[in-house]
Amino acid sequence: MSSSFEDDDEVFYGGGSSKPSESTPSYSEKREVSEHELEDQIRKTRQDRRRAGEYHDVTRLRQKAAEHRADAAKFFKKYRFEEAAMVKNQQYAARARRKAEGYLEKNKDVLVKADNKQADLQYLEAGKAERARIKIAKYKGKAAKCKSKASKFEAKAAKHTQKAAAKRQKAKANLEKSKLHEAEALNFRKRADNLEKAQGH
Numbered sequence: 001m002s003s004s005f006e007d008d009d010e011v012f013y014g015g016g017s018s019k020p021s022e023s024t025p026s027y028s029e030k031r032e033v034s035e036h037e038l039e040d041q042i043r044k045t046r047q048d049r050r051r052a053g054e055y056h057d058v059t060r061l062r063q064k065a066a067e068h069r070a071d072a073a074k075f076f077k078k079y080r081f082e083e084a085a086m087v088k089n090q091q092y093a094a095r096a097r098r099k100a101e102g103y104l105e106k107n108k109d110v111l112v113k114a115d116n117k118q119a120d121l122q123y124l125e126a127g128k129a130e131r132a133r134i135k136i137a138k139y140k141g142k143a144a145k146c147k148s149k150a151s152k153f154e155a156k157a158a159k160h161t162q163k164a165a166a167k168r169q170k171a172k173a174n175l176e177k178s179k180l181h182e183a184e185a186l187n188f189r190k191r192a193d194n195l196e197k198a199q200g201h
């Protein structure tokens with residue numbers, strides 16, 4: 001009887017397969033081991049996810065810091081360009097003022113000559129006095145021309161001074177923006193550093 005049962009087992013596990021040994025774990029035991037491994041994997045995955053999230057938070061802070069640094073550099077560049085334009089206009093204004101002052105000096109000198117001629121009229125004969133009056137008129141015309149040129153250069157100086165003031169205002173506004181972005185970049189960088197320390201990286 002026992003041999004027939006053994007033969008039946010061999011037929012049931014046909015194809016040369018042998019009977020399961022008594023030491024092979026049952027289905028329930030295999031499932032227990034798999035669940036334990038799965039729990040370990042879940043714990044590890046959750047830990048990895050948490051670390052990935054922390055790393056992501058740090059990189060976002062550093063990205064923000066980098067963006068603010070870029071903006072700070074952009075506005076600082078604008079500040080330098082506006083400052084250069086301001087200096088250029090200041091130089092143009094100074095040059096125009098010097099020319100205006102030069103023409104005003106010429107105006108004074110010519111008027112002095114005209115006044116001297118005018119004072120000499122009473123001592124001149126009729127013919128010479130007539131020529132002196134013509135000379136006086138020419139002096140006064142030249143003086144008026146010098147004064148007109150002086151006024152023209154004074155107007156140029158005022159125009160360039162106004163432009164310089166506008167450029168200075170823009171330059172300072174851009175410098176302020178640059179400093180604000182620089183401060184924000186520093187703030188985000190510090191937050192990223194502190195978060196990294198807290199995470200133990």
